[in-house]
Amino acid sequence: MARWSASTAAAVATVLGAGLLYMALVASAQPLQPGNMQVINVDDKRNSKFTCVDVKKKRPGCAATCPSRCPKKCLVLCPTCKTFCLCDFYPGVSCGDPRFTGADGNNFYFHGKKDQDFCILSDAGLHINAHFIGKRNPAMSRDFTWIQALGIRFAHHHLYVGAARTAKWDAAADRLALAFDDEDVSLPAFVGARWAPPTAPGLSVTRTAPANTVVVELKGVFRIMANVVPITAEDSRVHRYGVTDDDSLAHLDLGFKFYDLTDDVHGVLGQTYRTDYVNRLNVTAKMPVMGGADTFVTSGLFDADCAVARFGRRSTTTASTAAGAGIAMVTDAKYL
Structure with a gap:
């Protein structure tokens, strides 16, 4: 595009x-x-x-x-x-069969593999993994995949944002699942409902709809819009997803905004924020695809062990120092 x-x-x-x-x-x-x-x-x-x-x-x-x-x-x-x-126009978007908009403004697909976790962004003070769900199409060499959950790490904290499995989709029913440091987070079902933990006062989750849509913000670090959506019967018919009645394949459409990333940042989306990033994809193709799944795969949703992991690295560069200071300002403990 x-x-x-x-x-x-x-x-x-x-x-x-x-x-x-x-x-x-x-x-x-x-x-x-x-x-x-x-x-x-x-x-x-x-x-x-x-x-x-x-x-x-x-x-x-x-x-x-x-x-x-x-x-x-x-x-x-x-x-x-x-x-x-909605998903075409600004950096940091991921929608559907994961189609990202990189920081360079170009769209690309990253299919990954179903039931695996991949490093979306990894920096000195911030790490974000995504869990992929999917359906296998015997006529294709890959899975149809969608992002079901995010595992976000900063300082010593863990934040989970996910779409709960649901058989029959009901737009009025909230299928958003949240957890912070292994404790479930409950938000009242009205627009503007807000949660902020005392142990990380710069972190907040705010509802922008009575169900299924929130904005997650870590002050000075990131802002993420998460919207739980299903694969509809019409989607399945048009794209031949093969969705059955027992699972609507609820997943996340996401919007990312990052602040003060270092120039060492990496990950499927993170690498596009580097000043030395060179887009080698065929951007004129109908479906430019980023490969390298083995480079970005992690052993778990909160594990920073992908081949390009940067999380926890100490650096003397100005950018890294600034990022570390930003993290320290919004947590209750020094960045570990």
Whole structure:
């Protein structure tokens, strides 16, 4: 997929403001005002047109149609009527059969393997693994895979964010599972409900919808949007996933925002934040795929033992020193 032009990217950055704000608005179904980004629920309205009106400059409205590649929602930038899919446009996104948007703005797939864990990002003070679930297609040489959970390590803490297995999907039922340092985290079921542990005051989890969607933030370190979604019968029919009635394959769509990463950062997504990163993928391909699963595989969701692990390394570089200081500021103990 082609990258956005600088002018378009700047326009969207202006509209979205702080990183993942738009995702919170999507989840809480709060409409944006004319002249901003409109969130369109596609559902059965694939061919419907939506009108953008610029009330400030009094330009005539225009009609927009969600692109066919957007499965459930799309964004319409008013009043220009440029349309985008939620998972297409900014660094740090992972959606569906894991399709990432790297820090260089290019999209790529990383299929991994079902029932295994992979290092998504590893830095001196932060390590994030992802657990993959999947379905085997006998007609293909790989699994269909999705990210079911994240295992996040910082300082001496462990944070689990996952999608609970569910047979029949009910959008009103919360299937989000959270745990911090091996203790389950319970959040009230209303928008704005917030949890923050006393042992890591810079960490917070906030609901942006009554069920299934949260923003996880470690102040000055990362901000992650996590949304539990199923594989629908229509998804399965179109893509031949072979989903059965006993498992909806609930998984996570994710948005990542990182602060103060060192230039030694690595991992499936993390490597794209390095200043020396060279994208060797065929970005013009319909499905550019990043290989090297053996390089990123870990022995467990909280294990920092992938071949490119950086977690816990001490460095005298300015970037690493800054990252370590950031971690120390939001935890109750010195970074170990």
